[in-house]
Amino acid sequence: MTGGGTSGSSHPFRALNRAFHGRRRLGVASTLGGPLAWMLVVYIGSLLLLVVSALYRLDPQTQKPSHTFTWANLRAAFDITDPDVRSTVWVLVRTVGVALLVTLLCALIALPVAFFVSKVAWPWIRRGIVVAMLMPLWAGYLVKGYAWRAMVAPSGGKFAASGKGDGGFLDATFGWTPGYGRAAIVVTLVYFWLPYMVLPIYAGLDRMPASLLDAAGDLGARPFRTFRSVIVPLLLPAIAAGSIFTFSLSLGDYIVPQLVNNGKEKFMFGTLINSTLGAPNQPLAAAYTLWPLLIVVLYLLAMKRAGAFENL
């Protein structure tokens, strides 16, 4: 490879190199400046504008945001002394519950699988299984949601028109399907985010030296005890990293309910936000959006403490 070497005084970037040499701050500013400016202006700026937009009153005649400031929207979203607000917040609580359930299920499935792949499986197949687990991640969000819609479609009732009313894959193959509804939402979300949970856990297990586990064995611990007392605590940062995606992405989701929920209830908070936006009532939707924003930021900070960010 042609190396460096003094190329003489007519080096085109000489002045540039001189300017940057030894100047750490300039180096940081020039590299970080662009991305930082972009993120601050485009993203943080948008979030701030969103918060501000929640402070405008909706004109009842035209149903457009007016220029009058009001606390009414924030009150409608956060004032839980009001029973109407309580029912909205109840939807949020339900959604947080779903997000936590999905996280738990993902962790429960990911742990044994990642353990098998990193510690038990033959070395030559490990890479292959990990890659196989990650590939569905790239199949496409909508594709996967739609796939589950096709899986859980229930068969029609006895009043179905002839030629209609056959069920989807699960119903046709096993004679049973959870149908469109809450269970389908949870299963679909677990399906979506499972690879996000597997990857950091696998990486974490991979980094764990085998000698550590042998040492535990030497000290008299049976495999499950080792798992419980040595592996899981060491994996907590990795689980935290995976949970960032499973929790946050489940919390705000509004598309999966449209695909696999029954038509009856607005189960997830994201659906509520979306339909408020479509009412149209943008200020109130912005106010509602502050809830998941706050929750996820708090969650991210908590996970950061747990060391998740080094494991992303």
Add this chain to the structure above:
Amino acid sequence: MKLSLPARIALCAVTVVTLVFLYLPLAVVARLSFNPQKSVAWPGWSGFTFDWWTKAWEADGPREALLNSCKVAFAAMVVALVLGTLAAMAMARFQFFGKNAVSFLLVLPIALPGIVTGIALQNTFSRTIDLGLFSFKVGFGYHSLVIAHATFCVVVAYNNVVARLRRSSPNLLEASADLGAHGTQTFRYVTFPLMRSAMLAGGILAFALSFDEIVVTTFTAGSGFQTLPVWIYANFSRPNNVPLVNVMATFVMVVSIPLAWLAQRLSDGDGT
């Protein structure tokens, strides 16, 4: 660590079941794309046709949407690569105050629920921003999508490049300087080749992420511009278009998965 045979078998079974769980729905959709019926009812092994694939190719809507997706994904990938690589270079090479805050900031667009990002960006793009001397409105369309997608793709490019840079020894740079190379020469001959495959991997992943994104896209695309996920979303319940949706969904899978595999190979390639 020694595990008993039953434990090993159990773990193996769990893994196999999980893999089946992961791939079965995708196989179902692929099968449905050859199904003559216009519904999601499972046809079993009967009924097989290539008709829908030809129809999908001829129909204007899906083809146009596919093209739009490619254009947006490509531009977003380029922007994300530039920004992500710059950020990675800063984070890996320098020490400065606020590193944690920067990594938090970079991860935020992808970690926050899409609906939050979507509504926030839609709100911004719909406003006329008055800067005194001139005012402008971002509006909606191809450009707004590129901005939105690039914003959350930055972290993907960043992660790949920063991981590679962190893996490489800082001594390489010193050695290069010792050999008499200037800053730009070091970049051109040492740093860049080091990063290249990570950039490629990051770029491919950013492309795939943007290609398949739906949530933020529905808020920032505007009325006239349809990417492929937007088209699928608009048509998944239209009885006449369900077969086309099956086809396009299968197509997306068949394209994205090898791309992601390629990215995986590339990022494993050099280094370690």
Add this chain to the structure above:
Amino acid sequence: MRNTRTVAALAVALAFVAASCGDDSGSTATTAAPETTAAATTTPAPDTTTPAPETTAGAVDYQWTPNADLLAKAEGQVNIVAWAGYAEDGSTDPAYDWVTPFEKLTSCQVNVKTGGTSDEMVQLMQSGEYDGVSASGDATQRLMSGGEVVEIDPAEYSSYADIFDGLKLQPWNSQGGKPYGIPHGRGANLLVYNTEAFSAGAPDSWGAMFEPGGPADGAISVYDSPIYIADAALYLKATKPELGITDPYALDQTQFDAAIALLKQQKAITSQYWGDYTVQQASLENGDVLAGTTWQVIVNLATANGAKIAAVKPKEGATGWSDTWMLSSKAKNPNCMKLWMDWIASPWANSQVAVWFGEAPSNAKSCALDGMAEHCATFHAAEDDYWKDVWYWTTATEACLDGRTDVKCVPYTEWVNAWNTLRS
């Protein structure tokens, strides 16, 4: 070697970016109708006999010539927000296509965005990205006060003169005596029911949807929009006269609360709230839904797929809609939009959409076309009296629409809040 490859790759990449950056949004037309010669297909008959479908392109007398001034300035495309079924291009049923003839006559490519509810349409129009909308009466007032739409000059529209007088210059499509759009047609929301489930006797009352214990208990399909509160009020008007409801859109707090209570009771026996007509259509075909509020077009489509259903206007009356095509104040293609509005209200096109959707046409000459007499009779197109117990969708305001001044009525924004609370 490696260097030249990298440089080459970068060059290709830049070229691609440059090429793709050049394309602006909206410059390419989508949803162009595939050309089909609809040679007498056995289309499932909608409620009435169909007017002669096209046998060969150009053989039909559309009874319309585009306005020459507008045609000269036509922009080449038009983006409209429409109810499903209002702008058919033959892709749903090859025999029903009034978009392709329009595109041929005016070279205006039609891009349709389907709106499921009036609220959705208002929101879409507020974005300023569309040229016009087929707005029902509960959307028009918001659009007019919000400045989203502009008044029209009837002189530019050859079809305007032939519109039924009872539809012109009504409160929902005019302000200050000036027309704000072209009337499209009117129809009622009907009660659809599964004939096998109701084999004991066809329902004739909305009670089939509100009272538990009927054959459709647990399989009810309700329209997912706050405007449905008026349907509940309409039922209470007949069943609880002591509440004193005279206009389902003029509800004081007591009456409103009673309607909400009825809807809560209905929620227990409901299986579906539909905003997208394909959802109800699929459920009717699957037999998941045995009764519900519907539009005639959905009944037609589901029947064509074998569903055993029928629709009826119950004895209590029904809510309905009188739609108006309106021109956006921010229209980028105003001339094409005006041409479209004129076209859709012209005799042939108006008759086509009236038959397809199952509504009364707005153009009096439509009823004179071949085969339309029976349709117009069934849908009472010319009888203004019939529409007295059809309550068109209207925006509820604080000032009571029935003229009461002693109480305040609940405004529509409260309807939206109450509906969201009910639905969560």
